[in-house]
Amino acid sequence: MTANRIDTVLTSPVPERGPRIVEAVEDQWFEKKSARVQGQALGQALIAFANAEGGTIVVGVHGQTVEGMNRQGLKRINELRQASIDHTVPPVRFGCTETECVNAEGGSDVLLVFRVDPGERVHEMKNGDTFLRVGDESRKLNFSQRQELEFDKGQAQYDGMAVAGGHSISDLNKKLLENYREKTGAESAKGILHARSLLTRDGALTNAGYLLFGKHPQQQFPEAYIRVLRYMATERGTGAQLNLYDDGDVKIEGPIPYAIQDAAELIERWAPKRRSLDEAGLFTGTDIVPKDAWREGLVNAAIHRSYSLAGDHIRVEIFPDRIEIESPGRFPGLIDPSKPLEISRFARNPRIARVCADLRIGQELGEGIKRIFEEMRRVGLTDPVYRQGTGSVKLRLEAVARLSAEVANRLPRGSQAVLDLLRGAAMPMGTGEVADALGISRPSATNRLQALRAEGLVEWNGKSKKDPRAAWMLAKLG
Known part of the structure; x- marks a missing residue:
């Protein structure tokens, strides 16, 4: 179940709502809790979502049973509503609503729906324990993981700040925004912008909202573009020896979803290929670097780059034997770039990550690096290489066979x-x-x-x- 599907489920006809929630698969942005959940356990889930990209918790479902909350009584419901104040430091911000349903006995009932905002700092339990949402789990962090999260929370919320320049919803691409509204099943564009924290609490458009849906975000973020370069030789060369094709330098602008799509189409045309026989016995061009690998790298770069760093942009360099993707911003906190498969899930831009997942632009985020490795290994190529500079990370995908x-x-x-x-x-x-x-x-x-x-x-x-x-x-x- 993709992240946006829960919104559709929660607005489905009341008789269908309970069974559809039962069938819904828990993921990075969605969790189900029994009506008997204790406030402390709910607090841990609230913290895990707030420390990641936010999400939705539905209380009143256990296994295959729609329990509902009416039997719990008003006092019990109020205790759960107060779980953030009673158990989390600082209190996690969320909205709690009651949604109608039909319980397992056929009676009219309600479920509690907690919509958790991404936190601006690290949240913890009152005993000091810290949790982070990873896939369908709320994982307890050790000291170094907690420290890593602390280091990055300061810059993680740039995408949640109000965009400068006085931009508003009227400055957004209506076609793109309407497409997003339809995919999420939201009743209104403004409603989904609020639900995904793309508007501040004061109703101002955030940096993430403008980068994702602005008609031309580069007016406010001039370096928020993807530059694709194509070289004739395996080395770049310099000056008169520059190995760049005449038409091999293209700057791609626009809102993030369109920029990713346009860049992917161009890279696919320019990506190095070799001629080989297909199943029909015809010679066709076959990518020497797997498409799924470089596409995942491109998506990761666009979603996780540091948009607060002015003066730099994403670069995709295409050589006859490899593809290199470089994006502004370093890996989070204490991460060792020589061990990329050990990188824990953390989104520098949680709002951008959530919307891109809704739009099915990327796979389950956090699995991106793992998927790149799997795709390269699947076709027998050497592992991807990440190199971290003073202000950027470069991914190198090389068409070199692994050791026999x-x-x-x-x-x-x-x-x-x-x-x-x-x-x-x-x-x-x-x-x-x-x-x-x-x-x-x-x-x-x-x-x-x-x-x-x-x-x-x-x-x-x-x-x-x-x-x-x-x-x-x-x-x-x-």
């Missing part, structure tokens, strides 16, 4: 990770740097590097064994 099973069996475990690290490095790396980047001991790094050298896959440059400037790099082919 025969070679991999001869090498120490973890040798592929060393190759991937050197492939993505901006310059040669010393043994100690390789060890630190991969979180292994220096002897382990030496063992893997020497084995790769014996296979002719890497080279060592140094004047002597004790040369402090000695470094490793990929072997030159040919």
